[in-house]
Amino acid sequence: MLRYILKRLIQSMITIFLVVTLVFLLLRLMPTDYFFTEDELMKLTDAQMEDRLRAAGLLDPVHVQLGRFYKKLFTEFDLGTSRRLQVNQPVSKVIGSKFGISMRLGLISLGISLLVGVPIGILQARYKGGVFDNIGIAYTVFVNAVPHLVFYSLVLTLGARWLGLPSLYTMRNPGPSSILPITCLSLVSISSYMLWMRRYMVDELNKDYIRLAKLKGLSTTKVMFRHVMRNAFLPLAQYLPYNILLTVGGSLLVERFFSVPGLGPLLTDAISRYDTNVVQAIVMLYASLGIAGLFLGDLLITVIDPRIRLTGKEGVR
């Protein structure tokens, strides 16, 4: 197992290195005009623009820039400073200030989604084709078919005008002002857990071993909980660590819509403003979390299902 972990760790490091290097090189392929705002392009002379590019090290050869980036990262753990979003602030501070908010809202939403979505999915499978199942399917179709911003607006209207909840997230009143963003986050992921749980359950219910269990006289409840649910939950469990870790990334749409100062919109903002250091750091963060999440998922399923082993010749994943 330890060998497997080490192997995966090395693979992960190489993947992150490749992703970050690729992003670094792609950003340097963009014309340096992107370094300036339209306003700066209007006001600065060519000489002043060159001065600034030179001061930022952007006129150096790309390999020199890349070497400098990795040298600072490995020797000083320094990701550089933000050039645009929060001028001259350390990137770690820019990202760090948003990390917790996204994670808090994301974890609450994930908890709600699991607590609500998984049982509903089970019940849908149990009463497949019935009224409850059809209502569940209608909900899932509605949430996935209607553009998210439309039902966010619906949630906002109902919540703000009828229930008097704050329309925007505010740090001065984080409890009540979190209700609408968490609701929007949860509505989507509840439908997702409902859909997948129902689907895996139905798949399992149609398998031979379940028919055999029923023929042997096991009660429906025992069949559902001892066999079907346990096996149906495996695919969801594998992605659970991944989903938990990626709550850090926030949701671009929800955070933008409710002005949540989270990590969600930061990557697009950083790209659109050519804030290269921030882009690199976020890409590195997302890549690390994604890889770690998948790795932990693999470990988790070996705990839940002892038949699965990560090493050895048989049953290897």
Add this chain to the structure above:
Amino acid sequence: MKKLLSLLLSVMMLLSVASVAGAAEITDLNTYEISSAEVETWNVHYSQAARDLNVLCNLVDGLLTNDNKGALVPNAAKEYSSPDGGTTWVFTLNEGMKWVDYQGNEKADVVAEDWLWGLEWVLNFAKNDSYNVSMPAEMIVGAQEYYDYTKALAYGIEPGTELPEGAALSEEGVAAAKALGLEKFLEMVEIKVEGNQIIYTCLAPLPYFPSVATYNCLYPVSGKFLEEVGVDGYRAVTWDTLWYSGPYVISQYVHQNEKVFSPTPNYWNADGVKRFNSVTVKMVEDANKAFSLFETGELDHVTLAQSQLDTIYKNPSDPWHEYLSESRPTKYSYQFHWVYDVKNEDGSPDDNWNKAIANLAFRQSILYGLDLTTYLARTNAINPYSCLNYAYTGNGVSVNSQGVDYTQLVRNELGYDYDGFESYNRRNPEKAAELKKQAMEELTALGVTFPVELKYYIKGDNQVAKDTADVLTQMFADYMGEDYIKFTTKTYVSNLTTEVRKPQLACLLISGWGADFADPINFLGQETYGDPQAYYANHHSMINKATDEKLIADYKEFTRLVEEAKVIYDDIDARYAAFAKAEAFMIEHALVMPVFYNIVWQLTSINPYSQVYSSYGMQGYRYVNWETNSDVYKTVEVEAFANEYNK
């Protein structure tokens, strides 16, 4: 009957205003910004963007500011004068001003030396990365030399020598430049402190220099603060490390969420200005979100998007129908900039367009042929003519000694004696038809084929720009004729400068200029021929690359007139009259075509005519002396404010 009706209307308006006067004022203001306008830096000297300066003008007091009429008024300086007619400017500071931290704790006295530290910071290449250098460098004796000195130091080369190709910054040099204090600065730059007076010496008599004193390049920073946080500390200053001297401090700030302004405790001018108990600026995604917040009472004003305005205006039973009011114009004056050296996508010259636009009759036929009403309605659907802009320089930038706005002088020169702004007066169909005929004859002889294609670029994913381009296409078809000009809309992906302007693909660029200081040169200086500092000439019209001799001669004549006006220092009226003559020449020769001001519609609890108004600089967002009302103002009430204001 008419008199009786107007009397009744006036009485009603007065009554409504009186009823407002009795209503409660807002003490805790809730306002907003679109999330793309979030603050990027809290360093007032570093910033060049309105997004920062709109906030920072409340946090640090400059020497002078503006009132709601746009007039220069004292701020940190209680008085100012020039003993020699404009070359030397003396600003005398108030007593009792303090620097405080964000919690209001006193940190130091505001002293005249703080303005020296501020200017030294701006001019020091290693400290401020060349931001905001150009204005002081062009105006103050020794400023350019000091900037060059610090730059040479940072590159480790001998001052006065040319920077070698591919030169790299020297680590020791940067450190040495950062370590510079006031000694070398005072030795090189003609600025001095005498007690509570700051004395600037300009390169020439500059009658408009006091207006520069409202701008951030002449803002102070506490020397003690710099000593405490160091150069890197001030470069990376944040709301909770900043020292404040203005009417407000930031008591809470969350990036991309909200910022809360609280009145500065023991503010030196607490009795002289009216402030809110708090101002909360919420960051919102877009205009639709702002409107929904306004409707739930979470905002005190909202600027309306076109669709919202349409919905409210066209439905008399809409709850907001009677509350629509016009904003005051922003400081930007928008123009059609013709490009005189256009290329095709393969890099070859677009000869057809280049020859056509170089022709005076062709340009004038557009100037007098177009009726811009439908285009103006894209900015202001209800009252498009309030956006009308007949001069190139912005309204309110300069006023002569008789109180006549400079733009009126330009209109007088042009002979635009229109009575009010109730229709699109510049259109002259007969004159335009004659000019079109003349242009077609002259250009056909030069081998130009008709219709001439006019290429206009918009961002591919911008629906608003697409709708506007459709309006322009129709407007050119209706008024110029499809046999004459073919208006073609093309798209770019993300960056206008890189994808369109630099490859010189567009025939027409629409752009707005806002002044940094109160003189027409700030506008006209952007168009002059052969001047590397002239922004529009070098980056929009590309006139310096044009080859048509008559066109160049017209530009040279315009430039000569500007140069003549520029050196009139002793008589402000003569100066403005000379500039007006140059500007009228530019417009009459349709070198550039003034188009509109940005005046939009809003729902508001703020009297827009009580707000600080500035046609230049950065003072327009100061939250002082605002008149507000807990109820939203009705249309008639805001109209009454406007009438009172314009008396």
